[in-house]
Amino acid sequence: MVALKNKIVLISGASSGIGRACAERFAAAGANLILLARNLTKLNEIAAALRSEHGVKVMVDKLDVRDRVAVGALVDNLPAEWRKIDILVNNAGLALGLEKLHEGDAEDWDVMLDTNVKGLLYLTRKVVPIMIENQTNGQVINIGSTAGIHAYAGGGVYCATKAAVKFISDGLRMDVVDQPIRVTNIQPGMVETNFSVIRFQGDQAKADSVYEGLQPLVAEDIADVVLYTAMVPPHVQICEVTVTPTHQATGGVVHRKKKE
Numbered sequence: 486m487v488a489l490k491n492k493i494v495l496i497s498g499a500s501s502g503i504g505r506a507c508a509e510r511f512a513a514a515g516a517n518l519i520l521l522a523r524n525l526t527k528l529n530e531i532a533a534a535l536r537s538e539h540g541v542k543v544m545v546d547k548l549d550v551r552d553r554v555a556v557g558a559l560v561d562n563l564p565a566e567w568r569k570i571d572i573l574v575n576n577a578g579l580a581l582g583l584e585k586l587h588e589g590d591a592e593d594w595d596v597m598l599d600t601n602v603k604g605l606l607y608l609t610r611k612v613v614p615i616m617i618e619n620q621t622n623g624q625v626i627n628i629g630s631t632a633g634i635h636a637y638a639g640g641g642v643y644c645a646t647k648a649a650v651k652f653i654s655d656g657l658r659m660d661v662v663d664q665p666i667r668v669t670n671i672q673p674g675m676v677e678t679n680f681s682v683i684r685f686q687g688d689q690a691k692a693d694s695v696y697e698g699l700q701p702l703v704a705e706d707i708a709d710v711v712l713y714t715a716m717v718p719p720h721v722q723i724c725e726v727t728v729t730p731t732h733q734a735t736g737g738v739v740h741r742k743k744k745e
Contacts, residue, residue: 486716487718488514488515493518494511494572494715501679503576504574504576506703507574507707508535509575516541516572519543519546520544521656524547534546537684544564556608560608560612574711577601579683581596581684581686583638584640585638586641586725589641597642600651605650620664622666624669629647629673630673631672634736635736650670654724668724672710674733675696675699676706678703681693698744730737
């Protein structure tokens, strides 16, 4: 397995959920971190804890990945010591609403498309050239979803954004095939984070019902997979990993235990 000590890992959406769990796993492995999210207060708290516990360097910055100009300015203005980015984890993403397509909110669609697709593109466009310039073993790890493989009722637009992540990952892998850069798409199934709380605009009861009757994955399960794909030898490229709870087959096919 490849040592990650002193590697630089950039993680978007790092203030909670899978992004935060990835930050913790990479820090434990000795990597230095660039953590980005909209909530700077949370990022500072996470950074302080990781520095104290693991002795790694952590840079944080407030960023909304939907803002192409802000993404460009942030990457272009990174201090020299932070410009050698080894691993990019495109984690920022969300789902909003569960209405039928013809009853959906166009503003929700814009947010999902701008965050899940365009935000990923903006960061990738700025970071991959740095990896090519450095000519070290770089890696782009995109957090997709089983929703990008199988659609489910009420999730058409979200599913489309995650299908886009899959094909962007496939296309990028072809585009950098002549470079020492690996591209990995992680496709989680049901993971209990704040994902459903955001989808249902803070309705905790609705969010809890999504996972009722089965044991979902947790953010750390996905972070473990992300870390593994980064630690395999440089000649090994894990292109795609699909991870679900044991009792989930696809986005809409699950087995739930009956209430006693």
